[in-house]
Amino acid sequence: MTRQWRLQTAHTTYAVSLALDDSVLVSDYWGPTADGPVGPWRPAVLPPFETVADVAPVEYATDGTRHVHQCEMHLVRGDGWFGAGWAHVADELRREGDRVELVVTFDDHAGALRLVQHIRACADHDVVERWIEITNRGTTTVHLDRVFSGGWTVPGRGGVRVRYLAGAWGQEFREHQLDLTLGSFAIGSRQGVTGHLFAPAVTITPIAADAPGAWGVQLAWTGSWRALVEAVPHGDRARISMGVDDDTVTVVLDPGRTFVTPATLGVYSADGVDGVARAWHHYQRHTLARSTDPYHHPVVYNSWFATEFDVDVTQQLALADIAAGVGAEVFVLDDGWFAGRKDDTGGLGDWRVDDEKFPHGLEELAAGVIDRGMRFGLWIEPEMVNPDSDLFRRHPDWIYRAPDRRPVLSRHQFVLDLGRPEVRHWLAGMLRDLLSRYPITYLKWDMNRPITDGGRPGDPRGGEWPLQHAAGFHQLLRLLREEFPQVTVEVCAGGGGRVDAAVLGLSDLVWPTDEVGARDLLEIQHGFLRAFPPHIMNSLVTGLPGMRHPAPVSFGYGFVVGMSGVLGVGADLLSWDAEQRRQAAAFVALYRELRPLLQFGELTVHGTPADHPYAREYSDGPDADGRVCLLVWDTAGRRPADPGQVGGNQIHQRWRVYPKRLDPGRSYVVRGTGLTAPGAVLAARGVEIGWSHAPDADVLVFDPVPGGAG
Helix, strand or coil, X not given: XXXXXXXXXXXXXXXXXXXXXXXXXXXXXXXXXXXXXXXXXCCCCCCCCCCHHHHCCXXXXXXXCECCCCCCEEEEEECCEECCCEEEEEEEEEEECCEEEEEEEEEECCCCEEEEEEEEEECCCCEEEEEEEEEECCCCCEEEEEEEXXXXXXXXXXXXXXXXXXXXXXXCCEEEEEEECCEEEEEEECCCCCCCCEEEEEEEEECCCCCCCEXXXXXXXXXXXXXEEEECCCCCEEEEEEEXXXXXXXXXXXXXXXXECCCEEEEEECCHHHHHHHHHHHHHHHHHCCCCCHHHCCXXXXXXXXXXCCCCHHHHHHHHHHHHHHCCCEEEECCCCECCCCCCCECCCCCCECCCCCCCHHHXXXXXXXXXXCEEEEEECCCEECCECHHHHHCHHHECCCXXXXXXXXXXXXXXXXXXXXXXXXXXXXXXXXXXXXXXXXEEECCCCCCCCCCCCCCCCHHHHHHHHHHHHHHHHHHHHHHCCCCEEEECECCECCCCHHHHHHCCXXXXXXXXXXXXXXXXXXXXXXXXXXXXXXXXXXCCCCCCCCCCCCHHHHHHHHCCCEEEECCCHHHCCHHXXXXXXXXXXXXXXXXHHHHXXXXXXXXXXXXXXXXXXXXXXXXXXXXXXXXXXCCCCCCCCCCCCEECCEECCCCEECCCCCCCCCEEEECCCCEEEEHHHHHHHCEECCCCCECCEEEEEEEECCCCCC
């Protein structure tokens, strides 16, 4: 009799069973909640030149078991021996509250390897978590040239449409798609971080028009990674595999060693790609976020764009005066505060205060910031070192470098090797000293270059450097969380080069991009929000033009863009006039009122930034008062004129937006308009955009009428 397990999420069922003489787990079903029986997978007609394991929806495939199509694990066992065949030896269903975890154990036929597959689901959300453990129980070393976290099988009649996020520095998270009918598609990073080129997230839909739903897969890993999507002949399925990068990583499995992969995450939504995004957000805010309070998601003022490296206490306090006046809750002193830091050629690694810029130490500035009613924050780049620094002169061997060539210098800096225990120990001590010495309650952790020449000469596990670096980074983030819980942590890597589910669980905010031009930022946010949540997306208002879209926008446009996530300000406040300060204070006050809804409500996107107008709708906030908010932008810079005004040969009409998340039977007041109507009427007729907050952007708030129906 076939052994089958059904794991239930909030709205879906994930069913697997043993197959092929109990040698593998296969996927039987992944979709909407199944109330009735789910039949186990059965092989159809076997195509020539393929094995049964190649056509089966195997949950985790190794070479030696699968022979034609892609595998999640490649094993090199020595003496020309590769791969493994497996036999089921044990299983356990662990329950803890609303969470259930299936653990299935296999031994290889030689008795030297043990493979443990983990599948975890929770009734509170729709994300399924999967990972494996591989243990060498033999007497000889095994090399794992590929050791992914798992493979996900999804329906793909006629092929699949793959949606993914790609770009470059300053252009991260651009939404792309391709139709994959046959063959494979791969994305990833070799940089030691998740990288600017691709995000470790894909969304899959069947090309067939009548095929419902969508599936999303992510990797909870902050190092080098790889994702493969494969569509094969003779099948109606596609397979998505994710894990640590198999180009730069080789795991050395010595006798007695166990290697545990990072988790790969999967989600299904009957509401298509928009539903997948909402399901990710629900999981990220309820499971990964440490809190939903304003303390760890504050309005930040960051001084970088105002002063860059040229900082001193007088000018920073002048900025703090204005920042406090417009409603900032945290003041962050960015780069330039430490010894030897006159530009980006020196000082990194010497994390002591520049006594010329701050003759009374950071205490004077920190006290001034706190006296003005704000928290004090600081920028650091702990993993980096300049050649012109005392740290590098003392420890030139602490950086990544190859023995036969000059180390690669990028942005005038090297990368410290976090795989070395002495480096991690030094960094932990530096962080403890800095955060104990000064009243810092906000830390912006940056990383402004990729890792090159990874490895460690003479180390037999040098091929694991991407694993070791990411694990060291996670270890230091956990230190901050455990020893300094009052410190809000923002993660940055030259913009969005370090964004993934693991970072979301260990930090409070991420800096999604170094592009701060409002029009460009709006587009980057659009892609970011397809996979990651508003509450972690720090967005500064700077007033600077974009690199791709330099056309000017109104003063308020940038504030409405920033309100889409965690609003912050980074402009040169000393250049603002009294009216700009007044407007900024009004926007910040409105944002702080709406913050629970905008950060932790359900997000529904109206079109893309290529549509005019473009809007983001926020509903079902944590305060459960029924309020709905739409942020709206004129994305083309061509808003229609007033009714009756002739433009060319036609009479323009005002634009309207059509809310999607109003309760049809409940009445709402459209704030600032005097309009009151049932949700059904507002959704059907639309609401005229008054452009009351800015000439090219608006904030529409729908306040429910007490008492219900209208």
